[in-house]
Amino acid sequence: MLQQTSKQKTAWExxxxxxxxxxxxxxxxxxxxxxxxxxxIHNPAQNYKIIFTxxxxxx
Numbered sequence: 239m240l241q242q243t244s245k246q247k248t249a250w251e252x253x254x255x256x257x258x259x260x261x262x263x264x265x266x267x268x269x270x271x272x273x274x275x276x277x278x279i280h281n282p283a284q285n286y287k288i289i290f291t292x293x294x295x296x297x
Contacts, residue, residue, distance in 0.1 A: 249273045 252271040257264050267289070268280045279290040 249272065250270055251273045254269040256267050256269060266282055268282060270278045270280060277292040278288050280286040281289050
């Protein structure tokens with residue numbers, strides 16, 4: 239199970255894995271949309287540290 243840096247359980251609505259294969263080793267990040275509408279980008283190489291957060295909600 240993934241640990242979140244905030245130690246809170248969240249309900250995910252969407253999760254995507256993004257991979258940049260043009261560099262070696264490939265750079266991988268994970269985009270997560272929570273049910274609240276918040277978007278976060280996690281870095282799996284850094285214990286799923288949140289590297290970007292947006293509270294903007296898409297209509």
